[in-house]
Amino acid sequence: MSVLAEGQIERFFNILNEVTEIVQKQKDQSYLDSLIEVLDTVQSGDVDALGLTSADAKKVDHKYAEFKRDDYDAETLRKSIQMAVLKATRVDKIQANYQITPDTIADIIGYIISGIFSGQKQLSLLDPAMGTGNLLTAVYNQLDNNLHIKPAVSGIENDDAMFELAASSFDIQHIHAELFHEDTIQNVLAPVVDVVISDLPIGYYPIDENTKGFRTRSSNGHSYVHHLLIEFAMDHVRNGGFGFFLVPSQLFKTNEAKQLLKWMQGNVYLQGLLNLPSELFQNKASQKAIMILQKSGGNAKQASPIMLGEFPSFKDRSAFQKFLTEIDDWQKKDLLQ
Known part of the structure; x- marks a missing residue:
């Protein structure tokens, strides 16, 4: 990343942070709630909507005057917002499901999608558990930059605060998206797309009544929400x-x-399972992987071999690049043949 881009990221983050702290102090509320209000007004410059004293309103008006949207590209704005959300998780000691997908992981997913869909003129994306929208916007920006495709984007999120953060992030980045503020498991009328991506929440889904009709539901007790979301997502892939x-x-x-x-058989092909570096996780039990599924039908077939492996340390650039080259070769020889 260029020094200029890093400076822009810091500049916009500082605007968000300083105004958020002013709002937080005057209203005696969480940093997250204050950030949501700020993101909702920073583009319009509507200081009155923040309900501040005249002295604070004057300070904010001065900070907002520093923000010229056309001076920033979408990725710079995304990274600035990401920094502000990360600060909110620290300051407010927010629960784990607000944690943002690391950019390196988003970059890998975007890289693989770019390889599979190279040469295509159109693409559609859906995230059934988009959280703050960071993964979805990161992949969108990567595809826009690498393939010069502006994908049609859809996202679903049930949590009020995360949905508002996502909606503001899309708006500020000038990314048109169809966003659903709903519980995905309650059968949202989402579009059928080319690709689904998601950093899935892990754990049990609490309302058994809503899982009726899902083949991945548990026969006894609560069902795993990540299983249900995988089924929902792949049902919405062409x-x-x-x-x-x-x-x-x-x-x-x-x-x-x-x-x-059992659900996977006949519905999807497991094409890859790539473990992320163990150093990113506290222990083996918490380690995560990127799972690649392909909907059956069309020209789909089971890749042979399946892409299995573990990413080397992200700090070892040479080994990391070598692993990406192996993924490229697998795509060309085994997945897309």
Whole structure:
């Protein structure tokens, strides 16, 4: 990244941070709630909407005057917003499901999608659990830069705060998206797309009544929400389309995996399972992987061999680049033939 881009990221983050702290202090509320208000007004410059005292409003007006949207590209703005959300998780000690997907992982997913869809003129993306929208916008920006495609984008999120952060992030980046503020498991009328991507929430889904009709639901007790979301997502992929999911590395080693594997047969092909570097996780049990699924039908077929492996340390650039080259070769020789 250029020094100029880094300076721009810091500049916009400082605007967001300083105004957020002013709002937080005056209203005596969380940093996250204050950030949501700021993101909602920074483009319009509507200081009155923040309900501040005249002295604070004057300070904010001065900060907002520093922001010229046309001076920034979308990726710079995304990274600045990401920094502000990361600060919110630290300041407010927010629960784990607000954690942002690391950019390196988003870059890998975008890289693989770019290889598979090279030469295409159109592409559509859906994230059924988009959170703050960071993964979705990061991949969008990468495809825009690498393939010169502006994908049609859809995202679903149930959490109020995360949805508002995502909606503001898309708006500020000037990314047109169809966003659904709903519980995905309650059968949202989402579009059928070429690719689904998601950093899946892990754990049990609490409302058993809503899981009726899902083949991955548990026969006893609560069902795994990540299983349900995988099924929902791949049901919304066109024949031959792809799903890229961040999942536990031990996904297929639980008792509940039987239902997931049973659903997969005849519906999707497991094309790859790439463990992320173990150094990113506290222990083996918390390690995650990128799972690549392909919807059956169309020109889809089972790749042979399946792409299995573990990424080398992200710090070892030479080994990391070598692994990406192996993925390229696998795509050309085994996946897309």
